[in-house]
Amino acid sequence: MTVRTRFAPSPTGYLHIGGVRTALFNWLFTRHHGGQFILRIDDTDQQRNVAEALAPILHGFRWLGLNWDEGAEVGGPHGPYHQSQKTARYQEAARQLVECGFAYYDYATTEEIAGEREAAEKEKRSFVYSRRWMAATPAERARFEAEGRKGVLRLNMFREGACRFTDLIRGDVSVDWAREQDHVIQRADGTCLYHLASVVDDEDMKITHVIRSEEHLSNTPRQIFIAQGLGYELPQYAHLPYVAAPGGKEKLSKRKIAQYLKNPEFKKVYEHGHAIAEAVGLHTSADTFNPVIVDFYEQVGYLPDAILNYLVLLGWSLDDKTEFFSRDEMIRLFSMERVNKAPASFDPKKLFSFQERYMMQLPVEEKTAMCLPYLQKAGLVAAGSVEVTAKVKAMVAAAGDRLKVAGDILEYRDFFLPDDQVVDNADPGTFEKRLKKPPEAAGLLRKFRDRLASATAFDAASLEALMNDFVQAEGIQVGQIIHAVRVAVTGKAVGFGLFETLALLGKEHSVARIDRSLERL
């Protein structure tokens, strides 16, 4: 039997990180077993602008490299893959349920149902619909309709016995049928609801394993009821623990961003990303730009592999030591048996540390390609000429491990700014400490400047040799000059290695910046 799984987002306009974790587990399980992964669109609720709300989700999947074999945009033999296009099919299934006695027409108003519910609550018993407005025959239907009532279709749920099934993660599950309501499966206007649609689709698409978040655990009995009523063979179920909020246990939600921002680590990751987004002129409302949404990571310049590696560890582990997995390793090693039952909270700082590691391993060429667009969007370089690419590549090489995400290249924008501007914006405290205060600084800097001006080679190694000669000739410690030069040339106390910095700047700019600094002393 070929394993077939699905992820079924509704078009909400964004891709939630918890959703990705669920999708990832589906994807890994499927790839591990050599099956097919289907991306179905749950849009029964007839939203407007489905295409628009769907685009970011599909884009996110593609960016992450979670490919699907059938579904939205790619099609396949078991379509359509949009629930909105299967209205007739669901109605047919609903009719079949009525015929077999698993569903009935009901004419209660919303208020009447609410009234029964309140009464039950008042008497402290659990609510079960009385079926007072149930229409068992066509004649009764006609009578209710003559009163002007509108009929919906409800499940004719069992009122005794228990629903039992085995969940791949939670083990044997048993729920009394009496706890289940006569859920509505079709509205008065003929449109069908999620549970019916979902069960029918799983059948039509030959889904063998329903792997989803545990919020759906309580939906399972009613879906089993529908499936059995329709004579379908049941899929295997696996209910994953949900992804919890940073430092908490409640479900991760994009709306609670304000609360998460009180968590210092979350805040740090958010602000780091925010600064980059601002610099490239991105619209950053908390609604769309937010570490709970995958798009955040793409905008800031994270690596998809790092994100997936972090996410696979949220509720799954191989052993007591292994933390890094390539995609192939993940696929090979993943198993549902090692999925945890307890929710795992989302820790953006740990995600960031995976990002750091993956970034370190990335070849300079690839980092350069990732960084270039940020410099372009920030208006610092023109679109990729050979010279620009070469310069950025040299910067990326000099930056080494300092670039944690691609957008970090913007921290080094000073290389593209006018010399005077950089010097004039020098950090006052640093300028004071390294240039003004030490009595010998100005003199040494002037002499060093002259050496630079007459240097014949301006690569990092030659500059280091030049520095060594200078230090020896003057009989000073390297620390007496090197900090002064750094500040004179960058206005800052921190940055790349000094010789790389000078080489990157070139002789002309290096000397110009020193001159400008000397003027300000």
Added chain:
RNA sequence: GGCCCCGUCGUCUAGAGGUCUAGGACACGGCCCUUUCAAGGCCGCGACACGGGUUCGAAUCCCGUCGGGGUCACCA
């Protein structure tokens, strides 16, 4: 509130009765390296929710308590 689920360092986790004075990772603190920063190296801090059983022996099994969470739609 009913029903259900979960409970090992702050966080992600290893742990299926003795190998646990509970292991790894992130974060945090300290030291070292060092032209700054980053990286790296070393060290440290830090958990079996609690109470009863069962057993020669329990983080592991059972019961209870407490705590946290999910879910109770003509949403998906």
